[in-house]
Amino acid sequence: MRKKSIILSIILSISFVAIFSITSKAISSNEEDFLKYLITKTYPELKEEKKNKGLVKIGFNMLRKDEDEIASHENQEFIKITVNDKKNTETNNKIAKPSNNKKPEVPQKVELVNGKPQILIYHTHGTESYEPERTGNYHSLNRKYSVLAVGDELKKHLEEKGYSVLHNQEYHDYPSFNGSYSRSLKTARGVLSKYDSIKFIFDIHRDGIDIKNEEMRKSVKKQETTTIDGEKVARFSIVVGPESANRTEVEKFANYIIDISNKKYPGLAKKVIVKPYGKFNQFLSNNYALIEIGGNANTIQESLNTTKYLSEILDEALKNMKR
Secondary structure (H helix, E strand, O other): OHHHHHHHHHHHHHHHHHHHHHHHHHHHOOHHHHHHHHHHHHOOOHHHHOOOOOHHHHHHHHHOOOOOOOOOOHHHHOOHHHHOOHHHHHHHHHHOEEOOOOOOOOOOOEOOOOOOOOEEEEOOOOOEEOEOOOHHHHEOOOHHHEHHHHHHHHHHHHHHOOOOEEEOOOOOOOOOOOOHHHHHHHHHHHHHHHOOOOOEEEEEEEEOOOOOOHHHHHHHHHHHEEEEOOEEEEOEEEEEOOOOOOHHHHHHHHHHHHHHHHHHOOOOEOOOEEOOOOOOOHHHOOOEEEEEEEEOOOEHHHHHHHHHHHHHHHHHHHHHHEO
8 A cells, every 4th residue: 555655656746747847848938928928917008118128127016016006007097098099998988987877975074274285286197298299109298288287277277266286297107107106196195294284186187099090080089079168178087996995985076076067067077987996096085086188189278278167167166065
């Protein structure tokens, strides 16, 4: 009996060594492709960044996450402009479900302190640009045509209405797109630690798809643009991350803003979009809105025009929430 057990152990050991050797040889024969497959399967957004960085280095950088890292693919959700074609964008829109249609509740009342910052505007993806700036597939450091200019304009209109606004203009998606949210989280936390008077946070983005031709550009622009008092205006939307612990409150705030917009300027706002995954730093405040103003098919002027109407909408929402 003992002899049989020894023979069986030897046979199993030989089999294991043989299988391991064959597998190792298969993997090592094309190690780069194998690693490429594993990493891009987990992080599809690397399709763009791998062009200018070593694949292994990118993989390990992506896998190195600290406690502040949003581990639920937030960057992937906002890489549409560089990896998605029209077909994929349509698929994503089906996955990203709209919020329910219940009558929005008024969010919890807050106290605003005069003379101190009350609103923070910042940009996780500050290089996102509009027509006519097509550099870098609509990712440019020319702030004149980017979301930074849109943030400036929104700040101006809100200050005209009596609010104290802090506009942070740091780039968090340059020189690397990956890790944008962890970097913007660090920035936002730094600002909030200095100013506990800030009660509202707006992360301003722009939507975008990979436009293949002029016909597609016209079609996309038509969907992303409306007219108010004879003026061409880019539409806006609000994105919610479902994995944030305060998702219910953040979604309530978003729905409240959209409801006011629909009453004041029908057609200006699109539905609140709840992404399939992600937090998008929204756990920082219940009164946090990730706002996409226009898309890459819109001109910078159309997006700047939006801020005038958006500031009126936000003003009404904030006044109703003021304690």
